[in-house]
Amino acid sequence: MRTLRKARGYSQIKMQMLTGIDQSDYSKIETGKRNMTFEQCRRIALALETSMDYLAGLTDEPKPYPPKK
Numbered sequence: 001m002r003t004l005r006k007a008r009g010y011s012q013i014k015m016q017m018l019t020g021i022d023q024s025d026y027s028k029i030e031t032g033k034r035n036m037t038f039e040q041c042r043r044i045a046l047a048l049e050t051s052m053d054y055l056a057g058l059t060d061e062p063k064p065y066p067p068k069k
Contacts, residue, residue, distance in 0.1 A: 001030050001055060004048045004062060018047035 005015060012030070016023040021040055028034035029044075036044065036055075045052045045064070053059045 004050060019043040
Protein backbone atom coordinates (compact mmCIF):
# COMPACT_ATOMS: atom_id res chain seq x y z
CA MET A 1 0.00 0.00 0.00
CA ARG A 2 2.76 2.41 0.88
CA THR A 3 4.38 1.95 -2.53
CA LEU A 4 1.12 2.67 -4.36
CA ARG A 5 0.36 5.64 -2.10
CA LYS A 6 3.78 7.17 -2.64
CA ALA A 7 3.67 6.48 -6.40
CA ARG A 8 0.54 8.62 -6.52
CA GLY A 9 2.20 11.33 -4.44
CA TYR A 10 -0.31 10.92 -1.62
CA SER A 11 0.46 11.53 2.04
CA GLN A 12 -1.31 9.65 4.80
CA ILE A 13 -3.31 12.83 5.43
CA LYS A 14 -4.42 12.81 1.77
CA MET A 15 -5.47 9.18 2.21
CA GLN A 16 -7.49 10.21 5.25
CA MET A 17 -9.29 12.79 3.12
CA LEU A 18 -9.88 10.32 0.26
CA THR A 19 -11.01 7.36 2.39
CA GLY A 20 -12.42 8.82 5.59
CA ILE A 21 -10.07 6.56 7.56
CA ASP A 22 -8.32 8.36 10.41
CA GLN A 23 -4.64 8.96 9.62
CA SER A 24 -3.42 7.07 12.70
CA ASP A 25 -5.62 4.08 11.81
CA TYR A 26 -4.45 4.23 8.20
CA SER A 27 -0.83 4.26 9.38
CA LYS A 28 -1.44 1.15 11.50
CA ILE A 29 -3.08 -0.60 8.53
CA GLU A 30 -0.19 0.35 6.27
CA THR A 31 2.43 -0.95 8.72
CA GLY A 32 0.50 -4.14 9.48
CA LYS A 33 -0.22 -3.26 13.10
CA ARG A 34 -3.95 -3.37 12.38
CA ASN A 35 -6.13 -5.32 9.96
CA MET A 36 -8.45 -3.40 7.71
CA THR A 37 -12.16 -4.04 7.48
CA PHE A 38 -13.81 -4.94 4.19
CA GLU A 39 -15.12 -1.37 3.87
CA GLN A 40 -11.71 0.14 4.61
CA CYS A 41 -10.13 -2.14 2.01
CA ARG A 42 -12.74 -1.06 -0.54
CA ARG A 43 -12.13 2.63 0.18
CA ILE A 44 -8.35 2.27 -0.01
CA ALA A 45 -8.57 0.29 -3.26
CA LEU A 46 -10.73 3.02 -4.82
CA ALA A 47 -8.42 5.80 -3.61
CA LEU A 48 -5.29 4.04 -4.88
CA GLU A 49 -6.97 2.89 -8.11
CA THR A 50 -6.21 -0.78 -7.50
CA SER A 51 -8.15 -3.91 -6.62
CA MET A 52 -9.00 -5.29 -3.22
CA ASP A 53 -7.33 -8.53 -4.33
CA TYR A 54 -4.06 -6.65 -4.81
CA LEU A 55 -4.30 -5.10 -1.35
CA ALA A 56 -5.03 -8.55 0.13
CA GLY A 57 -2.00 -10.05 -1.61
CA LEU A 58 -4.09 -12.35 -3.82
CA THR A 59 -2.65 -10.97 -7.07
CA ASP A 60 0.52 -9.25 -8.17
CA GLU A 61 -1.39 -7.09 -10.66
CA PRO A 62 -1.95 -3.60 -9.21
CA LYS A 63 -4.27 -2.48 -12.04
CA PRO A 64 -7.93 -2.42 -11.02
CA TYR A 65 -10.52 -4.62 -12.66
CA PRO A 66 -12.58 -3.04 -15.44
CA PRO A 67 -15.66 -1.23 -14.08
CA LYS A 68 -19.10 -2.84 -14.32
CA LYS A 69 -21.28 -1.65 -17.17
